[in-house]
Structure formats: C-alpha cells, structure tokens
Amino acid sequence: NAGVTQTPKFRILKIGQSMTLQCAQDMNHNYMYWYRQDPGMGLKLIYYSVGAGITDKGEVPNGYNVSRSTTEDFPLRLELAAPSQTSVYFCASSYRGGSSYNSPLHFGNGTRLTVT
Amino acid sequence: RKEVEQDPGPFNVPEGATVAFNCTYSNSASQSFFWYRQDCRKEPKLLMSVYSSGNEDGRFTAQLNRASQYISLLIRDSKLSDSATYLCVVNEDSGAGSYQLTFGKGTKLSVIP
Numbered sequence: 001n002a003g004v005t006q007t008p009k010f011r012i013l014k015i016g017q018s019m020t021l022q023c024a025q026d027m028n029h030n031y032m033y034w035y036r037q038d039p040g041m042g043l044k045l046i047y048y049s050v051g052a053g054i055t056d057k058g059e060v061p062n063g064y065n066v067s068r069s070t071t072e073d074f075p076l077r078l079e080l081a082a083p084s085q086t087s088v089y090f091c092a093s094s095y096r097g098g099s100s101y102n103s104p105l106h107f108g109n110g111t112r113l114t115v116t
Numbered sequence: 117r118k119e120v121e122q123d124p125g126p127f128n129v130p131e132g133a134t135v136a137f138n139c140t141y142s143n144s145a146s147q148s149f150f151w152y153r154q155d156c157r158k159e160p161k162l163l164m165s166v167y168s169s170g171n172e173d174g175r176f177t178a179q180l181n182r183a184s185q186y187i188s189l190l191i192r193d194s195k196l197s198d199s200a201t202y203l204c205v206v207n208e209d210s211g212a213g214s215y216q217l218t219f220g221k222g223t224k225l226s227v228i229p
Contacts, residue, residue: 035219043219045217058216090159100148104150104165107159108159
C-alpha cells in the first residue's frame with residue numbers, strides 16, 4: 001500500500017513550457033485534491049475531485065487544469081508555465097472528504113517546481 | 117473571505133517544556149477543526165482533530181473556543197522530535213457538502229536540547 005504517489009519530485013521549467021504533475025493513490029479514496037504551498041504561506045487549494053469524472057475549482061485554479069478519468073489518478077496540468085507558479089505542489093486524497101473527523105487528508109511527498 | 121491566522125513563531129523551547137499555540141478563524145460557520153504537522157520539506161500529516169469538548173492524545177491537548185473563534189494546541193514535555201511546523205486547519209460547511217479546508221500558514225516549533 002503505497003498511499004499517495006506524486007511524480008516528479010523536482011522539476012525546472014522555462015516560462016511558457018507545459019507539464020503534467022502526476023498523482024496516484026491506491027487507497028480507493030473518492031476525494032482527491034491538489035494544493036500549492038509557497039514559502040511561509042498556507043496551503044492553497046487548486047482543484048479537487050469527489051470522484052471519477054468530477055472535478056471542481058478550488059481557491060487558485062487559474063493556470064491549471066485537471067482530469068479524473070479513474071479513481072486512482074488525478075493529474076495536474078500546467079499549460080503555459082509562469083514564474084508565479086514556482087511552488088511546492090501537494091496532491092492529497094481522503095475517504096470521505098477531508099472535512100470529516102474520520103477521514104483525514106493523506107498527502108503525497110510533493111513536487112518542487114521552479115519556473116524560470 | 118475565510119481566514120485562519122497563526123503566530124508564525126518560531127517558538128524555541130527547551131526539552132521538557134510545555135508550549136501552546138493558538139489559531140484564530142474568521143468564519144463563525146466553521147464546522148470542523150484540525151491540527152496537522154509538517155516536518156521540514158515534507159508533506160503535512162494529521163496530528164489530531166479538535167472536538168468541541170476538547171481532546172487529548174498523549175502529550176497533546178487540543179481545545180476549541182467557538183465563542184472566541186480560536187483553537188489551541190498544547191504540547192507537554194516537549195521532545196526533540198516535536199520540532200516541526202504545526203498547521204491549523206479549518207473547514208467551513210458550505211452547505212453543499214464540504215470539501216475545502218482552509219490552512220493556516222503554520223507555527224514553527226524548535227525544541228532545543
């Protein structure tokens with residue numbers, strides 16, 4: 001049981017390039033989330049999904065896209081990378097929604113992205 | 117706008133000390149509350165939920181004050197391994213099923229030998 005797996009761990013992009021951050025979980029969780037964390041700042045929700053085929057915007061969705069074709073996978077796409085997207089990206093999953101006391105968020109190890 | 121405020125610290129305390137963190141939240145409709153722990157350059161992990169009546173887990177005690185809209189975390193007999201950033205996390209019931217948590221910026225704790 002690997003939990004939540006994110007790839008890559010590190011990436012440097014040039015302005016205007018695109019990339020996909022991969023996230024997979026093997027816990028059969030319906031809920032999946034993408035957060036970004038800037039230095040000294042709290043985690044900000046980018047997108048979330050409550051099940052396969054369903055996605056919705058979080059607090060900071062601009063510049064990103066997601067898809068959820070399977071329960072296991074929730075990739076995050078950056079189409080035109082900008083320096084403002086330099087951050088650490090965390091994928092997370094939960095069984096019943098992270099707001100439930102019995103259903104905490106399980107985070108991946110994070111992807112450190114630098115856009116120059 | 118939902119806000120969760122924490123003292124960023126750092127709190128530098130000697131081993132064995134008792135330390136307390138507070139966190140305030142702006143939305144009185146907030147429904148559930150958590151403390152997550154984040155080690156340096158690692159992912160956050162749930163430390164404990166915060167229940168209305170307060171709750172304890174070993175050396176850790178969490179309390180909620182709805183009237184004043186703050187939650188607290190008390191760590192007794194601090195260990196070196198407690199050194200981390202502690203994130204206050206609040207959920208607001210949006211009425212349509214609630215999936216969005218608001219994270220504080222975190223309070224950094226360093227326990228010194």
